[in-house]
Amino acid sequence: IEASYWLGRSFEDLGVVRDAVLAYDEYIEMAPDGDRLGDARARSERLREAFESQFPSPETLQTRIDEYRSQLAADPSNLRIRAELADALWTRGSYEQAAEHYLALYEAEPSIAERPEFQRRIELNPDGSHVVLTPSELSRREREANPLQVVNFTGFQGVRDTFTQVPRFFIVTGQVVNRGDSVLYGVSINVTIYGFGNTVYDTGTQTLGNMRPGETRAF
Numbered sequence: 001i002e003a004s005y006w007l008g009r010s011f012e013d014l015g016v017v018r019d020a021v022l023a024y025d026e027y028i029e030m031a032p033d034g035d036r037l038g039d040a041r042a043r044s045e046r047l048r049e050a051f052e053s054q055f056p057s058p059e060t061l062q063t064r065i066d067e068y069r070s071q072l073a074a075d076p077s078n079l080r081i082r083a084e085l086a087d088a089l090w091t092r093g094s095y096e097q098a099a100e101h102y103l104a105l106y107e108a109e110p111s112i113a114e115r116p117e118f119q120r121r122i123e124l125n126p127d128g129s130h131v132v133l134t135p136s137e138l139s140r141r142e143r144e145a146n147p148l149q150v151v152n153f154t155g156f157q158g159v160r161d162t163f164t165q166v167p168r169f170f171i172v173t174g175q176v177v178n179r180g181d182s183v184l185y186g187v188s189i190n191v192t193i194y195g196f197g198n199t200v201y202d203t204g205t206q207t208l209g210n211m212r213p214g215e216t217r218a219f
Contacts, residue, residue, distance in 0.1 A: 001031050001032045001034065002036075003026065003201045004023050004024075004026045004027040004030060005023070005024070005027040005031075005034075005036050005040055006148055006174055007023040008020045008021075008022075008023035008024040008027060008040065008043065009043075011023055012043065017047050017050060017051045017054075018051060020043075020047055021044050021048050021051065024041075024043055024044035024047075025044055027040045028040050028041055028044065034194050035150070037212050044122075056091070056119075058092075058200050061088060061091060061092050062092070064084075064088050065085065065088045065089060065092065068081055068085035068088060069085060072085060073083050075101075077108075077181045079105060079108060079109060079112075082101050082104060082105055083101075083105055083112075086098045086101035086102050086105065087117060088176040089101065090117075090121060095121075095132055095134045096132065098121070099121070099122060099130075099132045102118055102121060102122050103122070103130065103140045105118075106118070106122075106124075111190075120133065121133050130158070130184065141178055143179040144180060144181070144182075145184075146179075146210075147178055147179050147180030148176055148178060148180075148184065148187065149176070149185060150174050150175070150176055150189075151174065151175050151176075151177055151179045151181055151216075152173075152174055153172075153174035154172075154173055154174065155170065155171065155172040155193075156170070156171055157169070157170055157171075158170060158171050170193050170201065170202070172193070172219075173218070173219065174189075174193050174216065174218070174219055175216050175218050175219070176189060176208060176211070176216065176217050176218075176219065177214075177215075177216045178211040178212065178213055178214060178216075179214075181213050182213060183210055183211065183212055183213065184210065185210050186207070186209070186210070187207075187209065187210070187217070188205050188206060188207045188208060189205065189206045189208065189219045190202075190203070190204075190205050191203065191204050191206070191219075206219045
């Protein structure tokens with residue numbers, strides 16, 4: 001029973017809020033008269049409120065959005081409410097709707113562009129245009145910047161010398177995926193096997209050739 005309380009404390013120290021709440025609730029259930037009941041209940045309630053504030057349920061989020069919209073309709077010049085509405089819409093995944101409010105905020109108060117939330121979500125271009133930095137757009141940019149990805153990588157020692165037991169062979173295998181939207185020419189894999197420190201046991205290059213978008217090659 002005591003372990004459940006201390007598990008909650010450990011999760012709380014690590015910042016794993018949901019698991020901390022579950023551990024505290026388990027302690028509360030198992031020890032209704034426990035010495036740490038008051039502390040566990042207080043910690044559970046505080047963490048639960050923080051978790052729900054950061055990750056509200058769809059119902060709670062929709063209720064907030066409806067309230068912000070009503071308040072904004074009554075006072076269209078209220079920038080704070082518009083900012084709250086934009087943040088809530090973004091959290092719900094309504095990125096284009098959120099962007100409209102962010103841009104309206106920017107027109108009313110250009111300093112809003114200095115907000116970290118704005119910079120993470122809206123990219124302003126010198127020509128006056130903008131890009132909404134949705135998760136899919138960020139993923140596309142990451143794939144474009146790093147189109148090649150090594151997956152299913154593994155490496156292990158092979159046959160050992162009969163007398164010294166020093167590995168004589170190392171086996172390295174994996175796959176390469178072209179995650180980009182264009183053909184990559186002259187793809188090659190460089191493999192280096194290190195020993196202790198910076199000792200290099202061996203290095204080699206395997207040429208895979210041209211790779212079409214979405215193509216996977218083994219090495």
